[in-house]
Amino acid sequence: MSTAVAPGLEPGSLGVDAGASLWKLVLQDSDALQQRVFGPRDPALLEAVEASGADAIGLTGGGAAELARRLPAARVVPEFEAWVAGAPLLAARTGLALADCYLLVSVGTGASAILIRDGSGVRVGGTALGGGSLLGLGRLLLDTRSFEELVGLAALGDRRRVDLLVGDLYRDGTSPLPPNLPAAHFGKLDSTERADVAHALVGVVAQNLALICGQLALTYQARAVLYCGSTVGRNAPLQEILREQTALFGAAVEFPEGGAYCGALGAAAVAAASA
16 A cells, blocks of 8 residues: 655654564654653653653554544554654755655664555565564674664674675685675684674674565666664664665665664654544
């Protein structure tokens, strides 16, 4: 089922994207757009909503129905509808020109890919690999306790010491594929240093996400892939791999600033349009 893009965000509009790991809030007041992040079920989020004086409240994400029981005046917006509505608002705020056909990828605890063509969107794929995978594997293998700690370690590492690369197999340069592509994640293990393993973990998620999204972009002739969501923001190691590997399929790659708030922006816009 496809969904249409909602109108622009009006003053007094508030949106919450209640995801599995983080709850994101946006509030458009008369002066500026406020953006805040809360942990799931953090009482401070309800306090912020109630103190906002918002005229229209939109809720989306897995926790939206639960949150709506506490905020009966709010409207629950289906998650993919919210993301489709939020993309042009996000692009306008960052000065990004959107193609007529592009892939919008929400990278949070997991990942979903939405094809947007001429203002309407439909989910065309996704994967259970995402920020939740990184958190769990990091805790299991490296005893990291936060996403920020894992990303910081990965920025210092080199996954080429951990992954078996195509270039390791074709040492004579006759490979039909780029030599820096992993042939087997964790298939070399020349290093077990924490930073190298952390970078390899990021590579598992980024490489496979790029393969899925790059192939989807090629299949549907999408000219660009927009990677958004909390897992992508402030994550240079992940962005680097996503950009390099997705580009192999011929699509432009974008990481819009504030992409974690795309769903919240869309929920606010849809609620405002129906108020």
